Amino acid sequence: MDFTLKIWRQANAKAKGKFETYKITGISPDCSFLEMLDILNEQLINDNIAHPVVFDNDCREGICGMCGLYINGRPHGPDDGVTTCQLHMRKFHDGETITIEPWRAKAFPVIKDLVVDRSAFDKIIQEGGYISATTGGVPDANAIPIPKPKADEAMDAASCIGCGACVAACKNASAMLFVGAKVSQFALLPQGQPEAKRRVVRMIKKMDELGFGNCTNTYACEAECPKSIKKTNIARMNREFICSKTSYTDK
Amino acid sequence: MKLIKLASISKKLCMGALGAFLLIFLPFHMGMNLCILRDDGGEWYRNVCHFMGTNYIVKVFEVVLLACVLFHIVLGIILAIENKMSRPVGYAVANKSKTHQGSKFMIWTGGILLVFLVIHFVDFYFAKTGLVTGKYVVKTEKVEKAFQEKAMKMQQGQLKEADLKELQAQYMAIQSLSGEKVAKNGKYFINLTKEELQQTCGKDFKDYEPDFYNMAKEKFHNNLFVVIYLLAFIALGIHLYHGVGSVFQTYGLNIEKYAKTIDILAVIYAIVIPLGFAIVPLKVLLTAM
Numbered sequence: 001m002d003f004t005l006k007i008w009r010q011a012n013a014k015a016k017g018k019f020e021t022y023k024i025t026g027i028s029p030d031c032s033f034l035e036m037l038d039i040l041n042e043q044l045i046n047d048n049i050a051h052p053v054v055f056d057n058d059c060r061e062g063i064c065g066m067c068g069l070y071i072n073g074r075p076h077g078p079d080d081g082v083t084t085c086q087l088h089m090r091k092f093h094d095g096e097t098i099t100i101e102p103w104r105a106k107a108f109p110v111i112k113d114l115v116v117d118r119s120a121f122d123k124i125i126q127e128g129g130y131i132s133a134t135t136g137g138v139p140d141a142n143a144i145p146i147p148k149p150k151a152d153e154a155m156d157a158a159s160c161i162g163c164g165a166c167v168a169a170c171k172n173a174s175a176m177l178f179v180g181a182k183v184s185q186f187a188l189l190p191q192g193q194p195e196a197k198r199r200v201v202r203m204i205k206k207m208d209e210l211g212f213g214n215c216t217n218t219y220a221c222e223a224e225c226p227k228s229i230k231k232t233n234i235a236r237m238n239r240e241f242i243c244s245k246t247s248y249t250d251k
Numbered sequence: 252m253k254l255i256k257l258a259s260i261s262k263k264l265c266m267g268a269l270g271a272f273l274l275i276f277l278p279f280h281m282g283m284n285l286c287i288l289r290d291d292g293g294e295w296y297r298n299v300c301h302f303m304g305t306n307y308i309v310k311v312f313e314v315v316l317l318a319c320v321l322f323h324i325v326l327g328i329i330l331a332i333e334n335k336m337s338r339p340v341g342y343a344v345a346n347k348s349k350t351h352q353g354s355k356f357m358i359w360t361g362g363i364l365l366v367f368l369v370i371h372f373v374d375f376y377f378a379k380t381g382l383v384t385g386k387y388v389v390k391t392e393k394v395e396k397a398f399q400e401k402a403m404k405m406q407q408g409q410l411k412e413a414d415l416k417e418l419q420a421q422y423m424a425i426q427s428l429s430g431e432k433v434a435k436n437g438k439y440f441i442n443l444t445k446e447e448l449q450q451t452c453g454k455d456f457k458d459y460e461p462d463f464y465n466m467a468k469e470k471f472h473n474n475l476f477v478v479i480y481l482l483a484f485i486a487l488g489i490h491l492y493h494g495v496g497s498v499f500q501t502y503g504l505n506i507e508k509y510a511k512t513i514d515i516l517a518v519i520y521a522i523v524i525p526l527g528f529a530i531v532p533l534k535v536l537l538t539a540m
Contacts, residue, residue, distance in 0.1 A: 006343075008343075019343065070342060070344075072344055072347070073342070073344040073345055073346055073347035073348075074346070074347050074348055075348075099343060099344045101342055101343060101344070104338050104340050104341060104342055105337060105338055106336065106337050106338060106339055107337070169346065169348045171334070171346065171350075171355060172334035172337055172338075173334075173337040173338040174259075174334075174337070176259075201258075204258050204259065204260055205258065207259070208253060208258060208259050211336075211337060212259075212337060213259075213333065213334040213336075213337030213338070214259045214262060214263060214330050214333060214334055215259065215260075215263060216330075216334065216354055216357060216497075217351060217354055217493070217496070217497040217500050217501065218350045218351055218354040218355060219349075219350055219351045219354070220346065220348035220349070220350045223348045223349040223350065224348050230507075231500065231505070232505060232506065232507055232510075234500065235499075235500050235503045235504070235505040235506070236503060237260075237503075238260055238263070238264075238500075238501055238502065238503040239502075239503030240503075241258070241260045242264070242502070242503065245258075245261070
């Protein structure tokens, strides 16, 4: 398969970026999107054309949340429920022009080429996306009985890998699906209860501070999430927020 | 940077609450409008307008409603600006994600509705507040009573020569009202211009109301006017479809069990309400043709 690639090139955070066009030929349909970029980079280096294209990636099996490219108008490209690394070139037409952009959001500044700084998500997690751990031995898995459906629901929320596709897809660059999932995974379980009210208020406060937009219930986040996190998590977060705001004072 | 220092979800909740109030208001307005369809020379409609214009509870709600509309618009614009600021550098390829229909255009359908609201207010609402002149309706018995009071004064010799002439002119004016200026049941003088109103009732007469029935008939004979209204109702439908579902999601009531029901409810609401509004100008236009 042959492709024309329009890729965003930006030397550093402050430099002015622009699109560069590269032709690539003889790509196998079973090649993954990142492997295709690897082949491109090899050519760029070997033929001494340009610096290799920088993009985030790590596990390449869709569980680490590092990769994330905005491909032809969709985060993680044209396939549903997969990360960029699990996207295959057979999802494109032969001879197609593929435009590759970094996530665009005020809270996700570009570091270089297609790599953005997603530490804003870490800052939100630091505000309460955890359970204050007790020291000591590992408790038994069934020490606190939890009904299976509840556990499943919490697990679904916890499957968020923090890739940022929700923010990238949202017309308002809102992080509600991410925060909704992180709030939900604890709100659904007894272990999360003692800190639940503080958690939701603080995480949302941080999210707003960092410059993420407001939610307009557009649900592009849900459509693009590689882990199929549901919008009901946002509704749950709203519930938790109302409950917290009306019954809790953050000291 | 945020324009309002309020949690994003709080703003969302405010927007939802204001919108929800407007959602409840619309069926009332629609129901009132539909009275115009009854072939009784506008009697029902006139009674409803009289109630809406004079009842004190309605008047309180009128203020609340206007405040809601205003805050809904202002907050909507602020949120749209904030959201635009959250992505200073846009994408080269427009987003192709599957989204909830209408949600991307809320600010635009809202903008169309704002323009419509200005037109609608100038044409109808401002006539009530006296900012613009429209057509007026008065009860015949009230006009006669006012006339008789003046006549009594004249008999007692309290009026001057000039007033006498005015009284004569008033008598002539009342006599000359006929046909389309008198309601079917004969209890009202209708479709009066400001001039006619002053001639028949005198300058100090306050007991008149805007004749919305005849104003609507007159306005909706204009094709362009009807087209503007119909376009606004389409925008309203799109706005409502997203709005209804959004209220449930925003208030955290969107559990999966009811997701389908809520979506169907939103579709029904977004079709029935604009359709109900659209019937009135369409009927007036079609009966005129």
